[in-house]
Amino acid sequence: METINGVTFEEYAAACGNLAQGMPEAQVIEILGLEKPVWDETLDRWNDRLGELMTEDMDYATRYGELFANPKAGRFAQVETTAMDAGELLQLVPDYETYQKIFWHQSVAASHGIDPVTVLEGYGIDLGKWGALNMHYLNYQNSLLDHTAPDYAEKFNYFRQLQDKWRSHFESEYSNYKSDLASDIEF
Template identity: 25%
Template sequence: MFKKLFKGLTDNLEDMAKKAVTEQQNSNTNNNKDLFDAYMQGNYQKAFDTGAASAGYSTMNTATEDPNDPQLQPVHGVTIFDYAVGAAKLGEGCTEEQICRALGIERPMWDEAQVTWNNRMRDDKSFNVVSVYSKYFGMVKEHEKLGVLQPDNAPATQVESETAKANLQRLETDKYYFFEIQGAMQAAYDNGIDGAQWLIDELGLTVSQVNSAGTQWMNDFNIMAQMIDYQDQKKKEYSERFSSESGANGIVDDIKF
C-alpha cells in the first residue's frame, strides 16, 4: 500500500511538472518555474509543496496555524495538538478516560471534540487542518500532559519495556530501520500474518506507535523516493523468511489466474 501511495504521488508530480512546462510557454509565473525546476532536480518535496500551493492545498511543510482560523479553534478546550496526540495514545492502548483525566475534561467533551475535529478534517478542502494534525501526530512525546501516559490497555507482549523503548527510538532516528519495518509488515500481511500483532510480538510496539515515530519519514517525499526500493528489498527478504517459517507459500502465491 505504501508503494502504491508513493507511486500515485510521484505520478501526480510528473503531471504537475508537465503542466508547468506547458504553462510556462504562455506564462512566466514563479510557481510554474519553481515546480518545474524542483522536479527536474529531483527535489520531490519542494515540487509537491509548490504544486500543492498552486492548487490551493496545504502540506505538512506549508500548513499554517492562524490563531484566528475558526477551523483550528479548540473544542471544549481540546486543541488540535491535544486531539492528535490523544488519538495516537488511544492507538497505544490508552483509554478515553485516561485521556480525559489528563486533559481535565469530561468524557462527553472529548467525544464531541473527536467528532468536531474529524468533521473539520473531512470538510477542509485545503487540507490545512489535516496537515497540522499530521504534524502533531508525530509529536507525542512533546505533549506535556499526554506524552507521559502509560496505557491501561497496552497489548500483551513478551518484549521487555526497555527493549520496546529502544525500538521506538530507533524508528524515530533510523530511517532504514523504519522502512525495513514497513516492508516487514507488508510481507507479514502478504503471508497471512497479522502485521499489527507481529509488531507487538517482535518489537513490543503498536501500529500507532510505529506510524507516529515515522511521521517525519513518511511526510518527506525526498526520503520516500530514496527509500522505496530499500523497503521493497526488505519486504522480499521478510516474505521469504515468513514463507520459510510457515512451510507454505504466502496468500499471494496461492492465487491462481
C-alpha cells in the first residue's frame, strides 16, 4: 500500500473528511503522529497524487468521496470525533431528491443575497456535513449521468426533472424577495 510520510490514501482522505467536518488540524496531526511541516508536505503531496490517481482510474475519486463522507478509516477508525458516519449523514439528507432540494434552495437564495450557509443551517447542516453529503451525492450523480449506461436517457430525464422542479419551486418562493445589501452602509 502506497504511503506518503507514513500516511495511506485512506488516511489522507479520512483526514480531509474529518477536517471538513470540524476536527481541528492539530488533532489530525496528532492522530497521524506527524509534525506540522510534515503534515503540510504530506497533504500537498497527496493532493497532487490524488490528481494522478484519478487520471489513471476514476474509482479513486469514488473511494475518496466515500472516505471523505465517512472519515472513520485507518488511524481515524476508533477516534471519537464530531464527524458523522455515512448513516448519520444520510438521516439528514436521505435521498437524492432531498439533496437537490437543498442544493437549489441555496443556489436561488444566494442569487437573492441570502447567505447559503444560513440556508444549510435551516436544514440542520453545517458546511462540513454539506461537504461530505456533496461527495456522497456527486458520486451518485456521476453514476446517474453515465452516458454509457443503457438507461441513460431515463436517468438523465429524472435528473433534469428534479433540477427543474426545485429550481422553479425556489424561484417562485423568492420571486418577491428583495435584498438590500447596502442597508447597513453609512456614508
